[in-house]
Every structure is written in C-alpha cells, then in structure tokens.
Amino acid sequence: MKKNLIFFILLSLKLISQTSFNVIYEADYKLQYKMLNINNAKLEEAAFALLINEKESYFKNMNKYVGDSLRYEKKLDDNSSNGKYFTPFRENIGTTDGKIYVTVPISYKNFKYEETNDITWNLINEYKTIGKYKTQKATTKKYGRTWIAWFAKDIPFPFGPYKFNKLPGLILEVYDEKNDYHYTLYKFGKRKYLCKSANMNTGATLVEKSRIFDYQRKEIGDQNQFNDVIEDKETLNMLRKKSAERAKQFNPIELSIY
The missing domain is CATH 1.20.5 (Single alpha-helices involved in coiled-coils or other helix-helix interfaces)
Structure with a gap:
C-alpha cells in the first residue's frame, strides 16, 4: 500500500512538471467557437493537437504546439507570444485516468493546477458514421454545460479533445448543446516520437483552480x-x-x- 502511494505521488509530480511527452498517436481537432455570448456572435476557428500514448494524453493548441517546438529548438524567441503563433487558448492539458493537469501562462507568469478526472457519461443508443468510423453518442454535464460526444470503439483510446475522456473509444466529435464550442477530429494517425516541447512551463506555480x-x-x-x-x-x-x-x-x- 505504501509503495503504491509513493508510486502515484512520483507519477503525479512527473506528469505535472514534465517537459517531454512520449507520443504514439496524434489526433488533430478543429474547434469552432463563439467567443462572445451575444446574438449573431462571430464563429471563430482554431486547431488543436491531442498527443496520445497507452496511459495518458496531452492536449494543446496547434499554434502553441508549433510555436513551443520552435522555441525549444531556439528558432523562435522566448518572448514571441504575438503574431503567427498567438492563440487565446494557452492551456496545456495533461490527462491520466485519475487526474487532469493544466498549466497556463497568465500575465507573464506561469501557473498550474490539477483536478480529479471524474467525468461521467451517459451512453446513448444512437450511432452515426464519421469518416470511416462508426461512432456512438454519449452525453455529460460538465463545467456548466451539457455536452454531446461521438466516440469510436474502433480506436481504443479513452481520450478526446480538451478535458473530455473516459469513453470506450476515441472521441471524434464533442460539442455543447448550444453549439458554442464544437470540436471535430480532422486527422488521426500513428506518430511514435518524443515531443520534447510538450510543456514549456515547467516552473509554473501550483495553485487552486479557483x-x-x-x-x-x-x-x-x-x-x-x-x-x-x-x-x-x-x-x-x-x-x-x-x-x-x-x-x-x-x-x-x-x-x-x-
């Protein structure tokens, strides 16, 4: 029991502070979203990368993903936060079966928090085909919204975009009932590499999410x-x-x- 406790503590510390991530598969998503809660709000778009291995996933905005890689290789200045690689989606999100780890730069300082991975889904007996995959519907209430997800059992990874996970297959599409935030998978495949720039905010201060x-x-x-x-x-x-x-x-x- 004591050995198991020490193992999980060390694992948590590793995940929350790691710079690199061992990638086996990568799933890329398009997000369509409304930044403002007004009538006829402009529909905006962003792209994200979900890095996957057998036990965990790592999710970040595609601009940040590319920009951080260039910063790691010293091909981009550390202070270059605007322009081509700017994004309003600054969070790095690491997901394991028990925890979700988030790091985010705020006003030139880096912060991190963790939360229990306790999302629960209702499986619905509805199906549709997305690309070449048969998917099943699931719903959940989380973070003040009701969410609808479509997952593919043929891709046996319990992960998805943002903090959505714990379904018996990769989430190919997920959106809230108002359709303010709508993630759609546009690319999936084997990558098998070490992403050395997964988390560039290793010196972040641990705080409560609140x-x-x-x-x-x-x-x-x-x-x-x-x-x-x-x-x-x-x-x-x-x-x-x-x-x-x-x-x-x-x-x-x-x-x-x-």
Whole structure:
C-alpha cells in the first residue's frame, strides 16, 4: 500500500512538471467557437493537437504546439507570444485516468493546477458514421454545460479533445448543446516520437483552480490595462467601458469550475 502511494505521488509530480511527452498517436481537432455570448456572435476557428500514448494524453493548441517546438529548438524567441503563433487558448492539458493537469501562462507568469478526472457519461443508443468510423453518442454535464460526444470503439483510446475522456473509444466529435464550442477530429494517425516541447512551463506555480478560474474574463475587464499606453482621459474612459462590456459578454468554454 505504501509503495503504491509513493508510486502515484512520483507519477503525479512527473506528469505535472514534465517537459517531454512520449507520443504514439496524434489526433488533430478543429474547434469552432463563439467567443462572445451575444446574438449573431462571430464563429471563430482554431486547431488543436491531442498527443496520445497507452496511459495518458496531452492536449494543446496547434499554434502553441508549433510555436513551443520552435522555441525549444531556439528558432523562435522566448518572448514571441504575438503574431503567427498567438492563440487565446494557452492551456496545456495533461490527462491520466485519475487526474487532469493544466498549466497556463497568465500575465507573464506561469501557473498550474490539477483536478480529479471524474467525468461521467451517459451512453446513448444512437450511432452515426464519421469518416470511416462508426461512432456512438454519449452525453455529460460538465463545467456548466451539457455536452454531446461521438466516440469510436474502433480506436481504443479513452481520450478526446480538451478535458473530455473516459469513453470506450476515441472521441471524434464533442460539442455543447448550444453549439458554442464544437470540436471535430480532422486527422488521426500513428506518430511514435518524443515531443520534447510538450510543456514549456515547467516552473509554473501550483495553485487552486479557483484562483485562476475565468482568468481571461478578468484580463479582458482589467480597467488598468490601458493606463501606461493611453494618456487622453476621454479615450481611456471609452476603452475602459468597452473592456467592461466585452468582459460581460465573454463566453469561455468553462462556465463553472466543476
């Protein structure tokens, strides 16, 4: 019992601090999402990579995936956060059977948190074909939304995009009932390599999730963010008003912590 406890503690420390990830398969997803909770909100797109091996997965935005690889190889400056490799989806998400590990840079500092991997699904007797795979429907309530997933038993990995997992097959499609966030698999295949730049934020500070939950809304609504660049008071007040409005309209993927 004691040996098992020590093993799981060491495993947790390894997963939460690791730089590299042993990849056997890679699943790439397209996300269509609405960043604002308003009528006729603009539908935006982003791409993500899900790195998979037999016991765990690692999920990150494709721009961050490529940018971090270039930074690791010293082909891109460490401070190059804007431009071609910018993304509003900054989290690195590692998933094991028992835990989900998240690292995220916020305001030039790196933070990390972990949460229990306790997602539960209702399997529905509905099926559809996605690409060449027969998939089954499943639903769950998580993070303040109701989610619908389609998974393929023919791909026997219990993983999926973002924090969605624990189904008897890879999740090929998952979306919330309002269709604000819709992930769709567009590529899957064997890769078998060591991704040395999986987590570039190994010095992140461990905090409770509640401390940094909804951090993007807080960043958007920060009334002091323009103080150092705008001197005109009228312009400053206008920008402050707009940022406050945008913060109220912000539509994150997680509406609640659990």
